[in-house]
Amino acid sequence: MRKSMFLFLIAIVCTCCKEDKKQPELTKLSGPVFGTSFNIQYYSEEGANYKKQFDSLFAVVNQSLSTYIPDSDISRLNRNEDVEVDHHFKRVFKTSKEVYRTTEGVFDPTIGNVVNAWSFGAEKNKFLTDSTAIDSLMQYVGLNRVGLVGNRLKKPKESYIEFNAIAKGYGLDVIAEFLENKEIENYLIEIGGEVRVKGKNVEKKSPWRVGLDEPRFDGQHSVYKAITLKDEAMATSGTYRKFKTDEKGNRYAHIINTKTGYPTKTNVLSVSVIAEDCMTADAYATAFQAMGIENVTYFLQSHPELKAFIIFENDKQEIETLNLNNFPE
DSSP states (O other), rough: OHHHHHHHHHHHHHHHHHHOOOOEEEEEEEEEEETTEEEEEEEEOOOOOOOHHHHHHHHHHHHHOOOTTTTHHHHHHHHOOOOOOHHHHHHHHHHHHHHHHHHHHHHGGGHHHHHHHTTOOTTTTTTTOOOOHHHHHTTOGGGGOEEETTTTOOOTTTTTOOOOTTTTHHHHHHHHHHHTTTTOEEEEEEEETTTEEEETTTTTTBEEEEEEEOOTSSSOOOEEEEESSSSOEEEEEESSSSSEEEEOOOOEEEETTTTSEEEEEEEEEEEEEESSSSSHHHHHHHHHHHHHHHHHHHHHHTTOOOEEEEEOOOOOOOEEEEEEEEOOO
16 A cells, blocks of 8 residues: 555656646747848747847857958958957867868968959959959968967968858857857757757757758759758858859859969859868868869768768759768758
């Protein structure tokens, strides 16, 4: 009798515990940022709204890294003003150095002035893109000439740095770190097509599903296919939105070749990269766009931590795809 009464009390206690435990609530937030928009979903027991905190974090990252803001830290550095950089700048600079080395200079933030010369950057029509002007600008390209000493950046006065190929991904990581510090275990963060997820879609009881953009030259958006992500980030670099066309109809990507100073002529339409964090995925997506299919394939053989999906045109101008390192189908 005592044993059955004891079991009955345990059952009551367990039932009460289940009733007291709150089900996580889904919060969805969106808004403008980094010249595009963000969409964030997360589950929390209290249904907390962190919109103000997100906006504040975005503002801090922008003030540190955006060449589109005249008084940002990076803009002031490019004017050779004395600036003490913050930890956001340091983290992005460190990762940029790592990707610069592993890609043998294909990824190089000091290409900024050349990007501006081709009117792909923050400063439009700054220079004429004749060979003499490009050659003169290329003299100062090379992240190996730039370094951090404490909180100060040391660079040639003529060098111009931009982090536009990595900063958006870093912005996602900042938000992800904020949510994880709040002990939020299930979230999806999307900024301008770049994505980072953790956990699952609690409501659907399934992993997060995200869409890959279909390459379209008409400016419209459509999904090429949907994939599943699990505790990882994905970034995509595409040539189908920002490009130039010569008199022969050849398309040149907005990705500047860091060896020649000219836009990349390529048949690659888009490269999507999955990595542990979005800053890394963002940087490699840009680099892979410039490297070409053969070099990317070879590179990824020694980098299993990265996955890539390439959409390209073959010699018959037909769309083909290439899945590398088990990019999810």
